[in-house]
Amino acid sequence: MSDYLAVATLSFARRLKGGFVARSVPRLPFLMREGAHVFLVPPVLDAPRNVTVARIENLKADSAEIWFHEVEDPSVAEALSGRTCLMKRSEIDAVPLSFERDWRGWTVYDVRMGKIGVVEASEILPSQVLLTVARDKGDEGEPSADGESESVRPSCLVPLVEELCVEKDERERRLVMDLPAGLC
Numbered sequence: 001m002s003d004y005l006a007v008a009t010l011s012f013a014r015r016l017k018g019g020f021v022a023r024s025v026p027r028l029p030f031l032m033r034e035g036a037h038v039f040l041v042p043p044v045l046d047a048p049r050n051v052t053v054a055r056i057e058n059l060k061a062d063s064a065e066i067w068f069h070e071v072e073d074p075s076v077a078e079a080l081s082g083r084t085c086l087m088k089r090s091e092i093d094a095v096p097l098s099f100e101r102d103w104r105g106w107t108v109y110d111v112r113m114g115k116i117g118v119v120e121a122s123e124i125l126p127s128q129v130l131l132t133v134a135r136d137k138g139d140e141g142e143p144s145a146d147g148e149s150e151s152v153r154p155s156c157l158v159p160l161v162e163e164l165c166v167e168k169d170e171r172e173r174r175l176v177m178d179l180p181a182g183l184c
Helices: 074-080
Strands: 004-012 020-024 037-041 050-057 063-068 084-088 107-110 114-124 129-135 155-160 165-169 174-177
Touching: 004 037, 004 074, 114 155
Parallel strands: 107 174
Antiparallel strands: 004 020, 004 084, 020 063, 037 050, 037 084, 050 063, 107 114, 114 129, 129 155, 165 174
16 A cells, blocks of 8 residues: 555636645545645646645635645646645545445455455555455356366455445445446
């Protein structure tokens, strides 16, 4: 897992006189705070790459108007429009518990294929959680050249995004997904 998390994207707003409208990445609340150190990617020539949040106004659940100490000129702010804001995970006060959940041990099902397997690991990416699912041992896989059956994919990667999740049973630790054909 990376030491950095993409937390927002910047949109330049002329009326903010050098400020930005910052929108959090999907499935994350607004995580930046005054004094936070932010890394802007991809970098721009003749513009800061690392900035510190000077002021936040009109804070909403997923956006805010934001100014950085190092960006005082509106033309520099315009050049940084569209950049992604990264923060060190260690400097983020709180990532939502549902996002940081330990998915290990959850059983994953597909609406068409049935049981896929059990989650053995999860990785938090900027826009989703990526689950590593150990295929069910009952999966025969493809036959090998000598006629013996061997598992072709002992595990598969499943993106945990709202659009694919059909049912989540906390008590049974069971996920029912509507996965695209060929994913697992």
